[in-house]
Amino acid sequence: MKTFLKLCYQKLIPERRRIRNRLMFNKLTSVLYRGKNLKCNCCGRSFRRFKAKGNGIVSRLNAECPYCGSLERTRVLLFYLQNKTPLLTKPVSLLHFAPEWSLAAIFKKLPLLQYVSADINPNLARYQMDIMDIPMRPNTVDYIICSHVLGHIPDERKAISEMHRVLKPKGIALIMTIIDPNNPKTFETADADTPQKRLQYYSEPDLLRLHGGDVQERLIAGGFEKVEIIDYRQTLGDEICRKYALGDGSRELIFRCEKI
Numbered sequence: 001m002k003t004f005l006k007l008c009y010q011k012l013i014p015e016r017r018r019i020r021n022r023l024m025f026n027k028l029t030s031v032l033y034r035g036k037n038l039k040c041n042c043c044g045r046s047f048r049r050f051k052a053k054g055n056g057i058v059s060r061l062n063a064e065c066p067y068c069g070s071l072e073r074t075r076v077l078l079f080y081l082q083n084k085t086p087l088l089t090k091p092v093s094l095l096h097f098a099p100e101w102s103l104a105a106i107f108k109k110l111p112l113l114q115y116v117s118a119d120i121n122p123n124l125a126r127y128q129m130d131i132m133d134i135p136m137r138p139n140t141v142d143y144i145i146c147s148h149v150l151g152h153i154p155d156e157r158k159a160i161s162e163m164h165r166v167l168k169p170k171g172i173a174l175i176m177t178i179i180d181p182n183n184p185k186t187f188e189t190a191d192a193d194t195p196q197k198r199l200q201y202y203s204e205p206d207l208l209r210l211h212g213g214d215v216q217e218r219l220i221a222g223g224f225e226k227v228e229i230i231d232y233r234q235t236l237g238d239e240i241c242r243k244y245a246l247g248d249g250s251r252e253l254i255f256r257c258e259k260i
């Protein structure tokens with residue numbers, strides 16, 4: 001019965017409206033998590049705990065902010081953006097792929113930021129855009145944020161070279177992805193041809209590969225001249241990591257890719 005009602009809801013209500021409803025529902029129900037133990041730097045609110053995330057293979061406690069939906073990686077990235085980039089204070093341009101709602105809400109309010117949000121699904125961003133064929137001229141963007149996207153893209157090398165192409169010289173792409181710390185090489189197999197198998201092989205049903213310890217090499221091979229691996233959680237320290245629930249590092253590394 002529950003599944004039937006869900007299917008009817010999906011059929012009758014457009015996706016953009018469903019997303020808005022979900023965001024509103026989350027905000028209303030976030031009072032159930034009221035407390036002082038944890039804090040979200042994206043919405044500025046405090047909670048007793050965050051929501052857990054899991055899919056039967058991987059489970060993370062205190063992952064998602066009940067109010068704005070930020071995840072561990074979102075909160076780490078915002079700390080980095082605030083402390084280490086001019087994005088929030090200077091007149092720069094930003095191309096944001098698969099925009100996290102919690103970050104997009106912040107970016108949209110910044111008067112100096114030239115902000116372009118993009119996704120292959122037109123309901124998830126301002127502009128519909130294929131990251132493997134970005135409809136922009138070369139050398140036009142100061143910053144790109146591309147978090148947990150590359151694992152889902154059929155031709156990852158093309159996506160990387162497209163990001164490099166549209167960045168201005170000295171432009172920066174901040175890239176994040178899920179990494180299997182036990183595998184030095186990115187794992188891909190043709191056998192992962194169903195959502196169930198992808199869940200089994202890659203830990204998520206819509207991933208096309210599970211990155212390993214060679215992400216830096218792959219970004220350089222795609223065209224970036226300089227790639228720095230940043231574990232910004234280490235810089236922030238244990239107490240901030242605990243208070244803001246910044247994860248265990250497997251999803252929160254930032255690859256700072258510079259175009260020379």
Ligand SMILES: [Zn+2]
Pocket residue numbers: 040041042043044045065066067068069070102
């Ligand atoms: Zn929040």
